[in-house]
Amino acid sequence: MKLGIYVAIAENGVIGREGGLPWRLSTDLKRFKADTMGKPIVVGRKTWESFPRRPLPGRLNIVVTRDKTFRAEGAEVVGSLADAIALATARARCMSGVDEICLVGGGEIYRDALPLADRLHVTHVLAEVDGDTRFPEIDPEIWQVVSSLDVPAGEKDSHATRYTVYERRADVH
Ligand SMILES: NC(=O)c1ccc[n+]([C@@H]2O[C@H](COP(=O)([O-])OP(=O)(O)OC[C@H]3O[C@@H](n4cnc5c(N)ncnc54)[C@H](OP(=O)(O)O)[C@@H]3O)[C@@H](O)[C@H]2O)c1
Numbered sequence: 001m002k003l004g005i006y007v008a009i010a011e012n013g014v015i016g017r018e019g020g021l022p023w024r025l026s027t028d029l030k031r032f033k034a035d036t037m038g039k040p041i042v043v044g045r046k047t048w049e050s051f052p053r054r055p056l057p058g059r060l061n062i063v064v065t066r067d068k069t070f071r072a073e074g075a076e077v078v079g080s081l082a083d084a085i086a087l088a089t090a091r092a093r094c095m096s097g098v099d100e101i102c103l104v105g106g107g108e109i110y111r112d113a114l115p116l117a118d119r120l121h122v123t124h125v126l127a128e129v130d131g132d133t134r135f136p137e138i139d140p141e142i143w144q145v146v147s148s149l150d151v152p153a154g155e156k157d158s159h160a161t162r163y164t165v166y167e168r169r170a171d172v173h
Contacts, residue, residue, distance in 0.1 A: 001092055001100070002119055003116055003117045004103065004117065004119040004120070005114065006036065006102055007110060008124075010022070010125045011128050014128075014130070015107060015134060015135050019046060020050055022130065022131045023159055024157065025123065026156035026157055027153075028163070031123075031163065035102075037059060038058060038059065038095065038097070039098050040087075040091055040098070041056060041059045041061055042084040042103050043061065043062070043064070043104050043106075044063075044064055045070065048061075048072060048075070050106075054073070055075045062084045064079075064081055081112050081116075085101060085116070100119070107133040120164075123161050124161060124164060125159050127159050138166060142168060147164070148163070148164040149163045
C-alpha cells in the first residue's frame with residue numbers, strides 16, 4: 001500500500017490560514033476528488049472540522065485526534081497517525097483496486113507523515129500567500145518529480161497552479 005500526501009502549497013510554503021484555505025481552487029478540488037475517490041483518507045481533527053461538508057463522500061474518512069471522547073459522524077476516529085495508517089491499510093486491502101492511502105492534512109499531520117510518505121501530490125499555488133500553517137520543505141535529494149502539469153486559473157480559481165507528483169527516491173528515508 002502506498003502512502004500519498006495530497007496538499008496545495010503556496011510559493012512561500014503556506015497551506016492554511018485561520019483554520020481554512022487561503023484560496024479558492026475549484027479546478028484543483030475536482031482533481032483532488034477524482035484522485036482520492038474510493039480510497040481511505042486520513043485527516044487531522046482541525047482539518048476535519050474545517051470541511052464544509054463532512055465526511056468527504058465516497059471515501060473512508062479517518063480522523064486523528066488525541067481526544068478520546070471525540071466522535072465524528074460518518075468517519076472512523078483514531079488516536080495516532082500510526083493507528084490511522086494501520087486502519088486504512090487493513091480496510092484498503094478489502095477494497096478492490098485501492099493501492100494508496102491518502103494523507104490529506106493539515107499541517108500537523110503532514111509534518112508527521114512526510115517521513116513516511118511514498119508519494120506527494122502537490123498543487124503548487126503560483127503565488128505568495130499570507131497564512132499561519134506551512135508545509136515543510138520538499139527536499140529534492142529525497143523527492144523526485146515524476147510528473148508536472150501547469151493549470152491556468154479557471155473562472156472559479158483564485159490562482160494558477162502547477163500540479164506536480166513527487167516520488168521518494170529509492171532507499172531514501
Ligand atoms: N493546503 C492544503 O492542501 C491543506 C490541506 C488540509 C488542511 N489545510 C489547512 O491546514 C490547517 C490545519 O492544520 P493544523 O496543523 O492546524 O491541524 P490538523 O493537522 O488538521 O489537525 C491537528 C489536530 O489533529 C490531531 N493530531 C495531529 N497529529 C496527531 C497525532 N500524532 N496523534 C493524535 N492526534 C493528532 C490533534 O487533534 P486534537 O487537538 O483533537 O487532539 C491536532 O490538534 C487549516 O488551515 C487547513 O485549512 C490545508
